Amino acid sequence: MKRSALFHLHQRAGATFVEYHGWELPAFFASPQQERSQVRESVGLADLSHLAKFDLKVKPEGHCWSLGADHYLVITEPRLDPPPGATDVTSVYTSFRLAGPRTRDVLNKLTSLNVADAALPNRSCAQSSLAHVHTIVLREDMGSIPAFHLLVSREYGESVWEAIVHAGNEFHLCPLGLEAVQLFRD
């Protein structure tokens, strides 16, 4: 089964795993309901490394993130087909979702990037150093809950996850499993 760079870290944290499109993912850490209410009240962090990611030189049809001149990123559910002309970079990134009303407070401890609403509105993106690692920051709110999708080169995954958790301690940041993430999508 496919394992993200954070598999061993999740295992140490006592996650209950589930199979999802060939990936071995944490279903939940505490309980999905508890994790969901933590996101509503404060902040939570989920591993989204299993999402399919494609790097393109030309703008595709549908939604994509524009990272720079002639540089686009498409993120889809694992089962979807790649857009034509794309290089599959699914395995290249460890990706996180940081979500909840305290998200910006956590990010402000990790990056000099201005993540205020005015500077980085919903559905916009930026690249910056976060926890000393080059990071693609995608602002992707979940309804009214502020949320960011963060992508770092895979090998830094564990290191950055730990830095985010450490920064989030004061807000009682909790790890989120797949079930809690899916609760928000529905």
Place this chain on the structure above:
Amino acid sequence: MKFHFRGKPIEAKLGDTIAAALYRNGQRIFSRSFKYHRPRGLLCVSGRCPNCLMNVDGVPNVRTCITPVREGMRVKAQNAFPSLETDFLSVTQRFDWLMPVGWYYKTFTHPAMWHAAESTIRKAAGLGEVLPTPRTEYEHAWMHADTAVIGGGWSGMQAALAAADRGEQVVLVDDQTALGGETRYRKRAGEIPAGLIRTIHAAANVKILQSSYCFGLYEGNLLGVLQHSPHPGAAERLVHLRARHTVVAAGAYETPLLFPNNDLCGVMLSTGVQRLLRLYDIPAGKRAVIVGGPERTAEVCSDLREAGIDIIGLLDPAQIVAVIGSGSVRGVRTRSGSLPCDLVVVCGPRIPDAGLVAQAGGKIEWSDAHRAFLPKALPTDVSVVGDAAGETVGNTSVSLPTSKRAFVCLCTDVSSKDLCDGVAEGFDQIETLKRYTTVTMGPCQGRMCQLSAIEVCAHETGRSAGQTGVTTSRPPNPGVTLGVLAGPRHHPIRRTPMHYAHETLGAVWMDMSDWKRPRYYEGSSSAGEKECVLREYRAVRESVGLIDVSTLGKLDVRGHDSGKLLDKVYTHRFSDLRPGRVRYALMCDDGGIVLDDGTISRLGDDRYFVTTTSGNLDFVHQWLDWHLIGTGWDVHIVNVTAGYGAMNLAGPKSRDVLGKLTDCDLSSHAFPYMACREAQVNRIPVVLLRIGFVGETGWEIHCPAEAAEELWQVLMEEGREFGIRPFGVEAQRLLRLEKRHIIVGVDTDALTNPYEADMGWAVKLEKDSFVGKVLLSHAGKEQSRERLIGFVLQGPGVPPDGAAVVVDGRPAGRVTSSRYSPAKMAGVGLAWVQVSKACEGASIEVRIDGKLVQATVTMRPFYDPEGARLRQ
């Protein structure tokens, strides 16, 4: 609340700072001075003077007068032995005549003198002791604001509210524990503006940082802010605050006056007395003498009377002969007699706190009207309001008893007499006087002493204060702990997908930049490094070994013109590489200097897979991008390094292991040396490269990172019957050295061209043009000075890297890599030597542990020179 002072419990009231609680409990001496170890007590009670510095929970130089008490904290005095009350080193003040200003520079000019005194001076010098184990609760944070306001007093709050009303995002930085500024302790300055404070707290777009001070204003309105106890888990937080506009509303602070014994415990600034009274409900004494000009004395008298403190006298500093007392104040001697008292309240001049403006490039100029230095010529996007701009500042002139000793600098015990002596010795400019006497250079950074020093200097030189000028203001001011500048101890680590498999196998790690790589595997054995490496070496040479090479840089290069780009940037030709083949790739700069090497595999007509050395990936990626700019070529380069787990399965049995897991025909006929295939291994999609860095039959296997751990484990499992071993970087280095494969950056340097490194075969000069061609065409023809050779030692030992090569008793080169070669049963290595010595069979000497050992030069690999094993 309780805390411990010198091991004894002290009761504190809610809201007390450490110093307030100690003062309430009768403590009067708070520190001993730097040079003379004179007893010092509370003076400013606002964190601006050096008098209350103590050691709190192991951290030295904490300003206890602004540090709130936390339950159970441990507070110790510093710079005093055995105690604050009895300090043996206070004897130094008896010998102050031996230590005039500049004595340090004058006395220790002779080296013998310095050696004799150094150890004693080192022990006596300095302030506080560094914590042996650093704390971890330091944090960094970043903030962005339209307007940053420094100071939470009346003016600061007004400025913040005005900006907030304009709809701006505002950050208000206040160094006190609550908003209000001087209204909190100066009754006459006005009622505490409770309404204003409520409005500010209610404003959604104003963020207030309390107990936070701004220590620097840097380029582009970047403010360094230190926040105390931002949350229970952190001691200090460094906030990088970026603002479009900065408003300095830091107010004005009071400074001492000069008269003999003006530093005794019980001599306190009037604002300090007011703070103790109003913020902590502590009367500073019972019987007070007030000293100072008329502008503040009326207010102070009324406050003292209200607190029930008897006022014994009201004096001009010029009337004072001396303050009497040893340690604490017992009275004041004037020309007309003595006034017994336990408190001397100093109404000193007020200094507009505009140091931040000066740091940012603004000008500070003397104003005769205010008798103070005021900010003028402000930097762009910086404004100054309130007392920081001199609004209510109006000092009277103060006569100076320059002939007598009054302390100007409390931090380093510089007296007015010292300053006069300094001027007399020729240091008559304020900047040189500062450096000679160390005035303004202590922990308070001139807050208490700058104006006095300027006035003394002006008086002695016959200039005005304006002509004398101010010393340069530099951040950080106030000082900050080094710990908070360093921030949280988080260093990023790069882990390969097989990291935990290595850990289970007992890997001994080595750091390669941020990567963790197994140096060798200890396993469960107690064998040393040498044995382990030899074991791994044998496995590869005799059966099969597996190494994690995921750190290799990997680039996916696609598009019709990919071959063109690679031809342009690499020295070899790649447009004619057949799909399914691999070629060694060498990259040079315009000067023909070797930059990087790796392999390039053609996976399809328009698709290449490029590997680079681990450390040069980012550079190579940028280099390719750079040479693509403006060409209009159809090439898409993606860095896929992290996307692939990579491992090298090598050894005579590698085909047997891999064959169990794949349908791909691995025979040399179907899959020859330097071929590549896309295949499935254990149903995992992989790219197989048949290459041989270590010199045996083997495959470099690249698979999706998320499946790499599984593939590693399957290969180890299937290889068990052949005695497979994981091998680390150390064994790999030995194996490659036996094959004379170079490592760019280890065996080459910033001057190496391919011909010198014996790699001219990788340069195709017949190509149209490529980076480095012009210079390489010359280099190929001309005789170079040095060449990289191989050598086999004739005697025992292995030379260290960089060891000297000697020919005929003269230095002739240096060793770049060397190891004991089990194949040659001798030390072997690579070395740069003069071209004349670079011929097969030549004799050189290598220096090992100071002895010269004979060695023979060879230009061929040490192991399997024909490369037969690779092709098997």
